[in-house]
Amino acid sequence: MKKSSTQSVQDYLKRIYELTENGSPASTNDLARELNIKPASVTGMIQKLAAEKPALLEYQKHQGVTLTPTGKRAALEVIRHHRLLETWLVQTLGYAWDEVHEEAERLEHVISEDFERRIAAALGHPLRDPHGELIPTADLKMPADKSTSLSALRKKQAGRILCVKSADADLLRHLNEIGLTPNTMIEVIDYSPFDHNLTIKVEKKTYVLGLSITSKIFLEIA
Amino acid sequence: MKKSSTQSVQDYLKRIYELTENGSPASTNDLARELNIKPASVTGMIQKLAAEKPALLEYQKHQGVTLTPTGKRAALEVIRHHRLLETWLVQTLGYAWDEVHEEAERLEHVISEDFERRIAAALGHPLRDPHGELIPTADLKMPADKSTSLSALRKKQAGRILCVKSADADLLRHLNEIGLTPNTMIEVIDYSPFDHNLTIKVEKKTYVLGLSITSKIFLEIA
DNA sequence: TTCTGAATTTAGGCTTGACTAATTATATTT
């Protein structure tokens, strides 16, 4: 029996999933920042979720939290909803990739399993969303990610953009304008070890990108 | 500045709109029944909404409630969302008309104005939803309803179905099976004054329908 | 007109999930 969690709980689980993707527990402060909720409130909620009958979180005071298998499944369900919705807003309603986040953020909590199945089928069970983020499968597994951060590439290396990890609409619009969207080929022309700027070539044009951008772009190396 | 109301408030306004369509105020009890909320709680909410800065409700103790112009606009907004969503679930995701209500009931509270505009445009600014219910216009006016209840027709009268007012999935499925859906032509063959049963002809076949059905079907008289 | 039952309202309580302020742990310096 799957008890449906509240919108708040779903948000917590989703953020914790994201913050623990690197393998380490999520801190109260980081979670609070991501959720726009005060740390004290976050402590309260994680203690509640860790204490539930089938616990959703693993939690030791002052040590941060991780998801239990149950919590992870719930998180992947929400993330699947989110990414399917973003894909679908772009493909069927003509949204731009910088316009979908907010809308999906609200819709993800209210769609039925039936709705999820219908849009997944209508979209042909997509692997990635409009930003290139991997979409958890219907059985709630996250596909393996084989991408490399553009920030790790050096002179002469090249690749194809797989994913742009950002919800910043202004940045996304800018990247779209200069053609840095999934599936585009990129070549690194130069690297500056001092500021970590990368000079890259895209479609005959070159751009110098700072780390705050290159760290958000992920590629399949050519 | 339009302050967005909570989902609860939106539900209250929507139900009050429906209950006051006949011109008389909505009673606490009727509202409680429609909302599946205890009458005492309804009283509390009604008093709160009637006391807000721009009041949403007109309320006198023991006299029931009506919507103020502000409340009516908010109600029509929700109803527009609901009906556009139902239309859109049917037209683009292949839902059947008996499957859309629950889904729309949840989605109606979270879609943006942008989303509303996009689906309205994609659907060609429809006048009616899949049940034939009129969809409030973008400037929040309810189009005039010129339909007549099937229950008011008598022997020899005929018409075209405009609307089926029911959220009962079983009934909707049954009506669909016997072909009683919007746009279908109906002719009254017989009327029984004792039980108010009507014998009608649809596509060469005849059916005897009770008042609980005929009162929910609305037509344009031929 | 008075009575009775249904409808409505009041009173008081509970849960969820947020907040602030104050306290306690942990980490970082010196």
Next chain:
DNA sequence: AAATATAATTAGTCAAGCCTAAATTCAGAA
């Protein structure tokens, strides 16, 4: 190793919205 800064937790509040139980008001019947 002590002092301090940062992170996390506790304690106590609050607003929404629901609930039950106990009044109260109204409307129709006697």
